[in-house]
Amino acid sequence: MPCAELWSMSNPSSPSSSSAQYQETLHQQEVANEDAGIVVPGAASDDAELSPPRCEWEFRLAATVPSTSLPGASDAIGSVDFDPTGRLLATGGIARRIRMYSVASLLDSSAAASGAGPAACICVPAKLSSVRWRPGALAGTVVGCGDYDGVVTEYDVERGMASWERDEHAGRRVWALDYAPGATMAVSGSDDRTAHVWDPRAPSAGWATARAGGAVLCVEFDPSGGPHLAVGSADRRAVVYDVRALGRGAVAWMDGHGRAVTYVRWAGRRVVTSAADGTHRLWEWGGHDGEAREVRSYSGHASARSFVGMGLWRGAGLVASGSESNHVFVYDLRWDKPIWVQPFWGAQLPAISTVDADVGGGGGGGFVSAVAWRQGGDGDLDDGALVAGGSDGALKMFTCQRRKAEEAAGDVDY
Template identity: 50%
Template structure:
């Protein structure tokens, strides 16, 4: 098992454990649940932004998906500017429950479903037209899909204990690689910076990093610290990776040497997938929690820098009683920008509520 080394361990522990609060967060928009009752679940399982090259929200798209068998696509600027108007730009009905969505281009979004199928939709055509479909995992649930930064490779991870990789541009069912495991694959991610690396989170409690140029040679690094399934893996830039486990922990790695740098605790994720994302440009980690809160961590400190409850509307007593132990924040996503230190975080919960938060770095006081 890798041992966690903190480069600040010579500092006073109490000082290291107290993060500086350098960011202000504000609610920009809230999308209510489309379900008429909490008893009919509209749980959000995945949130994705369309690719962007700047921090402008103009023409950017936001997509949500989950077990309601719908992909809802919103115009981000319209959503923020007209808070009262929260209707989706496109609402795509799908044949199966959805576990994960990712944009391949600004117009095409891929969806992995509970039936083991990856379907791509063109969101600019009608109410979303299916343009490709691949039965990747023989009817077994897909947990995660992703695309390389240039869209030339796609990957999926499944309950069938495999990760698949292929060229989504080719009109062929030929796989580029199949990576077998002994446990379900919970998460896959290409390095979004464009480097030729690929990470996998597995139910065997480990995270794996591959060089996509030589996948058949096996992983170039195995990261072993979690005590339960690794539910998410996210590259964090500068040779770092964050893994999230069903053990209430996120772990920061210097993955090239397998060094555990720091653990992050405070959120709760012992039974469910709660979402985890990294804002690479600013080194912030967001996650949901079974406590029905959004947590944000700065990679420099173990404890959260921001916690926000997700309570929405007051419902009837019977609805509250029946859902008291089931509601939690289940998906998060950062909008990756490279500009003026302003960010955007979107979170969704198991009741179908989606909230958009803006974050701005506080001015430094001399």
């Protein structure tokens, strides 16, 4: 489905005025902090005095991997994912390749300076919309992907070939793929308005189906191991299902976004959603049937037509976001304005049409199309790694470290 058609199902409108107002502030901050490479927004909203955003983190650019595409070709990155061990990074997009990188090599300053390349590359038959490492016993050795032909495939990294594939969405594009902890279940969301849940240990067996009012664009199992699945779709709604009884319908729903919901991420018992209305939103759900309560809305980044990427570092309560302004944004769940914004400059390709803009968007210039955090353990929450991929095929990795002056700030309540 062309992206223009997808967003038309969500009643497209112009980007929010908050994004436009933020640009002047952003420009001033970029000039003032260019040498340090850090941008910390100041108070830009009416409620800033009540809850001013503070950046308790120091971010540094660790590595840049330039695009290898030929002039006039597109290498847009649509999905990035760290493996459960945090040692490997996988990327996928419209170049029909799964590229795998050693995180240690990317973080090594000498390797980064020389332009670290992928440790392995697997050629695939179709454009990729989602790449996810399989957790559990096969962590770091098997990567799954969903593609534009409606097929879900798992690849053996060592052999560089497919282990199995599922073609159960009638050829309709698979937008999202996720695994439950331990790979006890897998789920794929598709243009056919369904999310299929199945056992990856027996992929050819039957599956359970959750249905939505529009194309299913994002899915995520509860990472704590609970029996819940979050689903977002082009009908502007995100819902939560109990995977033990998918046929009974959603147990909670999140209504409020003005356009298609493109990402869902669990934050403990809460859910963070992202949409093409230029906002991320935090929702609280009581664990029983009913409408979830919106706790906070986050704005500043630009997202009107594109999948700009959204990821959550659950332990630290930080949300990373791409933007059609070609910046990387980071939000703290406690505040509605970003705590850090970084330009994602690089060589730009010719304008991508709405038909070929495989990660969304179209029209001149590039944008940040995918982001992901390396998830640390409970005892490793002072240092993190953030990766961002661009519509021009470039990849950047940032490190973040909690500022020592803030170490005694106490517990954080999101």
